[in-house]
Amino acid sequence: MRSSIHSRRQGLAAVFATGLAALLCLATPARAADYxxxxxxxxxxxxxxxYDALAEAGTALAAVTDSYCAADAPLADARQxxxxxxxxxxxxxxxxxxxxxxxxxxxRINFWPQARGKVADALSSALAKAEEAGGGMDVARQSFAVQGVPALDALFNGDDSAAPGxxxxxxxxxxAGNVARMTSAIRDEWTGGNTPYLAAFTTPGTGALPFEDHADATLALFKSLHDELSRILALKIEPALGKTPADARPSHVEGVAPEAALDTIRTNLAxxxxxxxxPDGTGLAALAGQSVTDTALAPLMEKAFSKTRATADSIALPLADAVTDAEERKKVAHxxxxxxxxxxxxGTRLAEALGLSVGFNSLDGD
Structure with a gap:
């Protein structure tokens, strides 16, 4: 008798467990295999x-800088x-x-906007230290403001361009050599060495690797998307735009070259x-398309990206000029x-569809 009751209980438990697992599969927007x-x-x-493209661009930048400083290439090549x-x-x-x-x-590669107003002093300090040392410039041990893009921007595009010799x-x-070494190291550490980061990202949950599971790694991708949207807004557009035309601050755009700010934003969005x-819709879009509770999400995301990028492309003036121009300012505000x-x-619908939660970001604003 007891054996029969026990068997029935086991059977009911198995049915319940199977049903619960099925419900969980329906309720979970993305399973581990999907992540x-x-x-x-x-x-x-x-x-x-x-990162391959970044490392190649870093190597090319160093090579062209060497050629320019040896008077074997024009300044235009260094700027390009x-x-x-x-x-x-x-x-x-x-x-x-x-x-x-x-x-x-x-x-260190792009100390911006923190470097705003600090680059000139950082360059002067680096030059003074090199003179005291009798030559040789180990910028990797100096201020972040003199280690990367903002400093090179000042040297190539500023009023006092660096002259050969x-x-x-x-x-x-x-x-430029410092930038090339850092970008090459980033690329190499993703795929090379005894513990390539790629393995940590695609096979998480083993030992002291940085991701607990596949969902945790997907969360890193999600945050990369969400947080960069916040950075574009809070750092690259809003400070220059201001709340009113009188509040516009053209000097707060990224980059010295006139075309740099918008070119960067457009590339960020792409x-x-x-x-x-x-690739072929296999990214976060694949998980959004699986949502059974928000079937409008995937087409909405495509439409939102398309319209946002089209607006960025439609701005006809450099960003520093656009924020003070009556017509172009409207496009920037839009x-x-x-x-x-x-x-x-x-941050809401996509996060829910992915089964992820974005944490507080101080750049999010109201």
């Missing part, structure tokens, strides 16, 4: 190509190499995890859409509005 698939696809099709590097950086700067953050590399050009070579879509809307969709 794993997205992580692998985005790593191979988006992250690694972005810097613009190409900035574009490659804009295609990868949203990836705020992994080797790019080791040793604060991302800040001068200490300022020697400093430009040291900075990179974020590429992260979301993944872009800010669209970015807020896109961020809101990502």
């Amino acid at each position: 794993a698939s997205v992580n692998a696809a985005v790593a191979e099709g988006h992250i690694l190509p972005a 190499a810097l613009a190409a590097f900035r574009r490659s950086w804009a295609g990868a700067e949203h990836l705020r995890f992994g080797p790019a953050e080791l040793g604060m590399r991302s800040l 001068t200490p300022r050009c020697d400093l430009a070579q040291a900075i 990179a974020l859409e590429a992260l979301y879509q993944g 872009l800010a509005t669209q970015l807020r809307a896109l961020r809101q969709i990502v």
